[in-house]
Amino acid sequence: MFSDLSMGALGLSADLPTAIDLAAKHGFGGVDPDLGYLKQLGSDAAVTEFAAGVGDRGLRWGMAGLPINLTAPAGEFAAALAELPAALSILTAAGIDRVGTWIRPMHDDLSYRRNWVLHVSRLTLVSQLLADAGIRIGLEYIGPKTFWSTERFPFLHSLSEARELIAETGASNIGLILDSYHWYTAGESADDLAGLTDADIVSADINDARDDRERDQQQDLDRRLPGSTGVIDLDGFMSALRAASYTGPVKIEPFMKSLASQPVDEVLADAASRLTSAIGG
């Protein structure tokens, strides 16, 4: 695995060239791509050339966002499907082979099983299109009860459910986005991660939780930097990634607004240090 810089996940904003510079400067192993930026380069050839420059800086690509909304209304989804080949062409030109999305863990109208059919339906189709392009999809389950309990029908919000969904699609290019924060808030332990392999994991996030709240009171958008409070068993999480021989990106996504008011280099130096330390074990 390698440390990965996502400016957005840190609550910072920068265009892709700046993010690449910063990732190189602070010793990250990779950087998350920005499909919008790549698109405006204007041609697949320009994208390929740009990506070569990233490799020349010693950086790998992390994970791009899935360029389609899985739960959009049918008409909107069909229209987005028509746009998908262009996006896949750019991803392919750039050599990006990981995209991901999170699963909304509740719905006000669709029961668990109706929502399941919706997700299986959309994922089955999208994963085949991405498989044809050699791209893997990562799915992130969302753990906090303060989130999944807010509408009439809770949906998938745990590792075991995410694995059930992936199995149901029958797709070999769908895997997990593992986030220590969701793993903790879902009430999971290192045992739940046992048996995973590199093929099961598309991306990983490490974060810690506030130490003045119980697990079921934690908020999805109010986390802490990995290792800072010790609420989450970061060692157990990283040991499981190592046991899986995980080779992909690891990043930080703390949803701490305070970071935006600190000097960027300070934030990134700290983030890189925390990632390197966690990955090193």
Place this chain on the structure above:
Amino acid sequence: MFSDLSMGALGLSADLPTAIDLAAKHGFGGVDPDLGYLKQLGSDAAVTEFAAGVGDRGLRWGMAGLPINLTAPAGEFAAALAELPAALSILTAAGIDRVGTWIRPMHDDLSYRRNWVLHVSRLTLVSQLLADAGIRIGLEYIGPKTFWSTERFPFLHSLSEARELIAETGASNIGLILDSYHWYTAGESADDLAGLTDADIVSADINDARDDRERDQQQDLDRRLPGSTGVIDLDGFMSALRAASYTGPVKIEPFMKSLASQPVDEVLADAASRLTSAIGG
């Protein structure tokens, strides 16, 4: 439909003969049977004779409890299955053709889909055994969020999910227990009840909710007498039962401890009056 007396549902206790006397005295249309009492009568013939006396009083049977725990550990469940024929024999001898249970709306270990498999598995088998005896099973979904959100995996807690489960079993002798309290707390409206028929409903409960709590703060075991607060649209609920040409029992289950300290005749006269009024429309 007919008004039905369940002493237990009112938080009162009385043996079955006393309950029958009270039901007759206060003009209820029926009374819930007590399988334990019937069992100690000692023979099917004695049960049949006892039941004839109930009919002579102008009373019909309401619904008995399902005499097996659907979610018991496998060994315990298998042992209970071995005891089931004896219970079915008593029910048959008494002419009781409705039994029911509620569905626990969450689980700490089983994901929604694993819990679904468990329920389908057990219900498929039990419903066939009961069908052989000419008995219908009612399933009650439990609506309050303060209940279904208390463990890691919420489960079935709405009318639409209950109907999905019944459909999955493929059993024609499984129906619903409709309780206005669960219907309200599940966020359902009269529209959700549209299209139901008598064959879909095994039993009905009417209750009201506290008027000093929001819907999502209502507690399963703290309700109000039907029509007393007006929080729940009792008219809409009863209109739907009438539209379904429902022919079964309707009772009250308010979980109000205060009832136990009132004179029994006063409680029952009030309950009978509320039921008669609601049924009359």
Place this chain on the structure above:
Amino acid sequence: MFSDLSMGALGLSADLPTAIDLAAKHGFGGVDPDLGYLKQLGSDAAVTEFAAGVGDRGLRWGMAGLPINLTAPAGEFAAALAELPAALSILTAAGIDRVGTWIRPMHDDLSYRRNWVLHVSRLTLVSQLLADAGIRIGLEYIGPKTFWSTERFPFLHSLSEARELIAETGASNIGLILDSYHWYTAGESADDLAGLTDADIVSADINDARDDRERDQQQDLDRRLPGSTGVIDLDGFMSALRAASYTGPVKIEPFMKSLASQPVDEVLADAASRLTSAIGG
């Protein structure tokens, strides 16, 4: 219900205006539309005008073919989805509200459950797009064992399975195409049709079977005109359609090559007569 002319289903060819003339001449109640013909009229306005002329002849539209291949490879399916709005626009302009397709009853690679996921996935999406356009989809199950047993994995080939699939999609605009030939070859009886309503049926075909073959030896593409051999219980089939208060098209699809060598007017007069007689009861 009404008699419906599909030239193609009779093994005859004619452009849509000719088919309309023939339908009117021979007293059919309706005619199957031809999306290709309508498309080349060049504009929605022209389509609407053309359709008005059909109504002026006293004819109703039967069912068009579903303008997308449900089981195409993912890339092809996504591309076809992008073309779907144009087709729906024409159908809407013409006032056509029924389209249909048959379900291939076997697969060499996909197990029953994998094929099920494929069909549910594609149907869920397509049915929503058609619902937005006010169009219903009919699904035809294919009964002959000589067909469904020819690859490694048999798939849906009966009424009960077709109803299971429709239920799984949760779509209210998907219904059945009932063909007496498939009903017979699937080993079904009038009992299997009991309880159907008009909302469950999108189109109906009536055909008879060869009387020199056993049921399991019947071939999908070698049938007989309705009522000609008496192998199939046509009365039972039509009684069921009447019991369902079915209001849609009924046509003949005998797959008899000999019809193409007979005078067209003779074939159509005979077909119209058989349909009128069957519908009349």
Place this chain on the structure above:
Amino acid sequence: MFSDLSMGALGLSADLPTAIDLAAKHGFGGVDPDLGYLKQLGSDAAVTEFAAGVGDRGLRWGMAGLPINLTAPAGEFAAALAELPAALSILTAAGIDRVGTWIRPMHDDLSYRRNWVLHVSRLTLVSQLLADAGIRIGLEYIGPKTFWSTERFPFLHSLSEARELIAETGASNIGLILDSYHWYTAGESADDLAGLTDADIVSADINDARDDRERDQQQDLDRRLPGSTGVIDLDGFMSALRAASYTGPVKIEPFMKSLASQPVDEVLADAASRLTSAIGG
């Protein structure tokens, strides 16, 4: 893995002590137990003592038959469940930890999905009871088309479907019975066996097929001794078992009536030789 003697699978009959003598004489590694024989020993202690004698002869237990009919009518199944603990007690006393059954690959009334629910329901319950006793269950899929195509609804008849069923139960003590004859008739190859582990396999059978019939004309009860015709890729099959590090029993089940008219010792010497050779690789 080890060579295993099942007299019944060879079409021969002998009581268990005789089978044990013959297994030892001919150098088999194990012998299939006979639950009926063990039962009449009268006590768990006697069973344990008898089993110790088998071990003293250098033999291991193969697989016993699953002591309950998974597809019996509900009443019969419930009654059989009541008898199951006694059978499990004997199996435990004997140290037998593998039982198995085959899956009937078709049904005249239950659609694939209804039959699936039946099997999942029964297996979920039975596997939990056996897990409590430390016993694994093997499921054998049946491959010949001449068998699965004989009723209205084909059911599970391939490796991939068997694995789907096992996954659906969520049980870790259910595995496969792999038979080279079913693997061949189901149209499978060595690729289909890739990735299996010892935990996935409960028992294995090796047989060959007649060389005067096409694959789809092969009959379930008319096979050949392994390696005798070369129709089946025995090397590919055994290589896959070795790749899985399979540790369980391997036996022969040719359904050749001619064996019963040969001298028993001749039949067993030949069977032992074929098994030893196949296992040796």
